[in-house]
Amino acid sequence: MHFVFMGVAGSGKTTVAELVAERLGLPFAEADAFHSEANIAKMAAGVPLTDDDRWPWLRELAAWISSHDALGESTVMACSALKREYRDVLREGAPGVCFLHMQGPSEVILSRLAARAGHFMPPALLESQLATLQRLGPDEPGREFDLRSDVEDLTAQALEYVGARVRAADA
Numbered sequence: 258m259h260f261v262f263m264g265v266a267g268s269g270k271t272t273v274a275e276l277v278a279e280r281l282g283l284p285f286a287e288a289d290a291f292h293s294e295a296n297i298a299k300m301a302a303g304v305p306l307t308d309d310d311r312w313p314w315l316r317e318l319a320a321w322i323s324s325h326d327a328l329g330e331s332t333v334m335a336c337s338a339l340k341r342e343y344r345d346v347l348r349e350g351a352p353g354v355c356f357l358h359m360q361g362p363s364e365v366i367l368s369r370l371a372a373r374a375g376h377f378m379p380p381a382l383l384e385s386q387l388a389t390l391q392r393l394g395p396d397e398p399g400r401e402f403d404l405r406s407d408v409e410d411l412t413a414q415a416l417e418y419v420g421a422r423v424r425a426a427d428a
Contacts, residue, residue: 258331258426259322259351260419263338264359265386267370269404269411271335273359276412277419278333284325288336291317305385315346322350331423339389344397355422356399357415363387365405 262274271287278285292300296310318336325332338344338356348354367383393399400418402411 258419258422259326259334259354260332260357260422261334261336261338261344261347261354262357262359262415263336263344264404265337265339265366265383265390267366267383268359268361269369269408270337270357270359272408273357273402273411273415274333274335276408277415280412280416281333281420281423283423284330284332286318286321286332286334286336288314288318288334291321300382303382305382305389311343312346315343319347319350322347322354326351326353331426333419337386339386340391341394341397353426354398356393356397357418358393358399358401359404359411360392360401361404 260274260277262270262277264270271289275285275287277283291314293314296306296314299306299310318334322332322334334347336347338347344354344356363383370383393401402414404411406414
């Protein structure tokens with residue numbers, strides 16, 4: 258099983274995903290670490306990425322999932338995965354990719370972004386991410402989580418969701 262914590266910048270996906278991966282002892286990937294220098298420079302300059310910018314990045318993330326799947330390892334990833342077609346590319350990495358969507362009011366996310374230091378993603382790009390975001394379809398495996406919950410509560414909910422699926426896959 259492979260679990261992608263998705264959502265816009267500032268949604269808490271990385272924080273919760275890292276905690277879940279650590280507590281379950283699963284390999285973890287932060288999708289931002291896979292961006293090219295050109296993509297990072299573009300976002301840092303306040304320019305939204307295009308689909309053409311994203312395709313090679315998404316294919317690299319799918320390859321990471323695939324390599325762990327070949328080893329029989331479940332994984333956890335933090336990735337925006339804003340559009341269904343982006344999620345479709347990630348699903349090409351292996352069967353059993355589930356999405357945990359950290360979603361909530363834009364005002365809460367904006368306040369988090371404003372308080373965040375040292376990240377290349379400026380708060381000004383939130384609007385473009387929200388405009389791009391497509392919520393999970395009813396046929397997409399996954400679940401939405403309300404990001405207004407505190408980190409420990411979100412982590413507990415995600416651990417229950419992920420843990421149950423990992424145990425079922427191992428059975």
